[in-house]
Amino acid sequence: MRARQSQLAAPDRELERFRFRVGLAGFAVFAAFVLLAARLFHLQVVQHDYYSTRAEDNRISLVPIVPNRGVIVDRQGTVLARNYSAFTLEITPSRVDDLEATIDGLSKLIEVLPKDRKRFRRLLEESKTFESLPIRSRLSEEEVARFAANRYLFPGVEVKARLFRHYPEGSVGAHAIGYISRINKRDLEIIDEKEQTNNYKGTDHIGKSGVEQKYEFQLHGETGYEQVEIDAGGRAVRSLSRSAPVQGNNLTLTLDIKLQEMAEKAFGDRRGALVAIEPATGGILALVSVPTFDPNLFIDGIRSDDWDQLNNSPDKPLLNRALNGAYPPGSTFKPFMALAALETGKRTPGQAISDPGFFNFGGHQFRDDKKGGHGSVDMHKSIVVSCDTYYYVLANDMGIDAIARFMGQLGFGQRTGIDIEGESTGVLPSPEWKKRRFRRPEQQKWFAGETISIGIGQGYNSYTPIQLAQATATIANNGIMYRPHLVKYITDSRTGEKTMIEPEPLRVLPWKRQNIEVIKRALVGVNIAGTSARAFAGAGYTSAGKTGTAQVFSLRGAEYKESRVKKELRDHALFIAYAPAEQPKIAVAVLVENGGFGAQSAAPIARMVFDYYLLGKLPKGAAREDDVEED
Amino acid sequence: MSQQLLQRAWVRLVGHVDGVLLLLTLALMAVGLTTVYSATADSSSRLLAQALNMAIGLTVMWLVAQLPPQKLMRFGVPLYLAGVVLLILVFLFGIRVNGARRWLSLGFTRIQPSEVLKIAVPLMLAWYFHKHEAMLKARHYVVACLLLLVPFALIAKQPDLGTAILVGAAGFYVIFLAGLPWKVIVGLLVAGAAAAPFAWTMLHDYQRKRILTLIDPTSDPLGAGYHIIQATIAIGSGGSFGKGWLEGTQTHLEFIPERHTDFIFAVYAEERGLLGNTVLLLLYLLLIGRGLMIAANASTLFARVLAGSITLSLFTYVFVNVGMVSGILPVVGVPLPYMSYGGTALVTLSVGVGILMSIQTHRMLVRQ
Incomplete structure (x- = not known):
């Protein structure tokens, strides 16, 4: 009985123990669920705002919308730089495992030339891997369709519609208009400095030269933004909101592209520069530097063979000779010297010298171009016949300091302030300049003999064609000096409001009117009876001019082929002029490298430019002047 | 009618x-x-x-x-044995997916035997304790632990930690509810804490x-x-x-x-x-x-x-x-x-x- 009871009791105790343990487990389960609930409460209530923001950050992406770049037109409204939309095939390297295999695969669908691969590889070196880089541009509709059908095979590769810059006039005026190209590290620093970093998100091109560079922040416009919902793979799902971009402002240039084209053609295959300025405003009508180049080559990363060709050519087409070429002005310096003499009282117009054909100074004989000399020479004649002896003596009488002071006021040896970056200063010789320029004390000293050749525009004299044009325009404008500029006005893309680039008198030179008239009469005389008379024979307007020839002293650093050496050693031809003489509308400085005498090659170019600008006449065939008087 | x-x-x-x-x-x-x-x-x-x-x-x-529980009980041993044999087959011939050997190919399809053990282990252990209900002794718990350890180790070895934990837990719950003495539970906890650094290296x-x-x-x-x-x-x-x-x-x-x-x-x-x-x-x-x-x-x-x-x-x-x-x-x-x-x-x-x-x-x- 007892035994039976204990047998019965044992399972009861067993059951009790079991139920206790089940109860314990139930309690543990409940505690665990409370823990889970607490965790969820913490995430969903306490930290809800934080996680909401993170979820929004996950799904919303701000995509910049690049604004249309402003259009550039010339003074007649001819389009010089415009935009067009085209499809490009782009690869984001960070999203592609094997770039070579991907490009090989793509080339089976879409033509990818070796040059495209080359360009891509160069872009790859310059860019960050998460940037989308073009492998092919200007896809045809058919190519876009072919890629779209196979795009799932190419993660990280996309077709994008992009705006491209196009310069319809090609190489005409390339040095003035400039070009845009892909943004590099240095550009990014500038953008950062100007606090434009946000505005340039999505922009991948920037002005690199000419007005495209100088007016970059006018032309660029304001970047718009689109809020896009993206999925975990970064693909856009839908658009949430959008702020429209603001198109860049348009530029209207003072440049006359027809004149520019005509002037470039007038140079033929010669190298040189021409600057044509409207004297009353400083507006630049033509800014020629030949040979020139096609800015369209640069837009999407220039091909290396094109680059080598441009960069290694002995003709240096990328050099803007008008702003960065520095040349001795030769005899074109004489009218400025004469004016200096009048203004400083060193000469009167009637004061004449007797020219034996040379000037002796310090045991050295400075010779005139004309053997035997010009006889009795007054100021008028000195300019018309371009008498060297007159200016040797004058320079010696004036001294270097007075010359440098006067020429400095005329802008020689200084940047003109034209609205293009990187203008050179040239050299206005003076004892101070020599001290700065040379290091050894014996080189730093200024010798009086060095002043003599300064008088005829030689020696250390070295000026840019634009300085020469500005000085000529200042004479034409009776001493009122304007800052040369290429942009006439900026049109606000939103309001249509035009902001004129005000004709800005840099300074008004206090010259006596009768002194200026003496010089002007002499310059008119040059074109009627002087060194450039033949070039201006039969012109339907009055004009004033001065020829010049600059000796090529040395060709340091330049290596030329033997066949070219002879030509390279020839003098540079120069010509300055303005017309009509009474009411000047245009002033030019022309430089033909190794063109020989100014009258021979430079003056006829000025004649063509004037004929076209003043009369609308186009030149009849190539100008040929043989047998001309030397200047 | x-x-x-x-x-x-x-x-x-x-x-x-x-x-x-x-x-x-x-x-x-x-x-x-x-x-x-x-x-x-x-x-x-x-x-x-x-x-x-x-x-x-x-x-x-x-x-x-x-099925009444009495019938269910009969499935315990065969299901357990079949499961363990399959696990051994997986260990020997299993298909490797992402570095883990969890699947067995049957030609037309493939199966994951560890899934069977989620039911087979508690069934087996419950049957075992039920059989020795009248005179449960320490050795029975030891045997039960061994019965659990074999499939647990085989699954953990695949490796499939998730399933191993679930199978291990299912077996442990049986042992615990069958009356594993508290002394042993506390002892295991202490030993487990002491072995944690060692387990980390495993x-x-x-x-x-x-x-x-x-x-x-x-x-x-x-x-x-x-x-x-x-x-x-x-x-x-x-x-x-x-x-x-x-x-x-x-x-x-x-x-x-x-x-x-x-x-x-x-x-x-x-x-x-x-x-x-x-x-x-x-x-x-x-x-x-x-x-x-x-x-x-x-x-x-x-x-x-x-x-x-x-x-x-x-x-x-x-x-x-x-x-x-x-x-x-x-x-x-x-x-x-x-x-x-x-x-x-x-x-x-x-x-x-x-x-x-x-x-x-x-x-x-x-x-x-």
């Missing part, structure tokens, strides 16, 4: 169905199906497949419920990484930590009331990884918020409560420990999965019952609930 026939048919149909368990199961399946729909909005075939899985699950559950690199990323998910935001970070963002951004069904941005923009399988709770939590989570946890709690009640009222030791083990295993699934998705437990591959997409887990689960129903209904029939 026909009425009588109908009545008999009805009794045959519902006689061994526990109403409470059925209702809770159907409710959880409804929640699960809508969530799978949201998580797989891109392919409707998944929804149909899961509905079919659920139908199969319910059928299996009903079939198992018809873990695979990826397992260690998972534990480390749990401590600081931001240490590897695009790698191992990505799952946890995106899941917690989904849960947290759901807020109190959720973003609404089919409105979860983390879900539909595909930020949540494995969103229709192991991480489906993040989908649910994002769209239904804390309110929905509370409802879901309550449903689980009721299901577990009912299971424990069935265990407490069961008439034999076998039925008691089996019901208890199955119920606590269910709890383990829920706790490990929700804990993992909400970032308080390391990432281990454990599905969320009735929610995660997949047929195998649903069938295993249904067998378990069917056993609970069988234990409950056959006990009542005995009493009547």
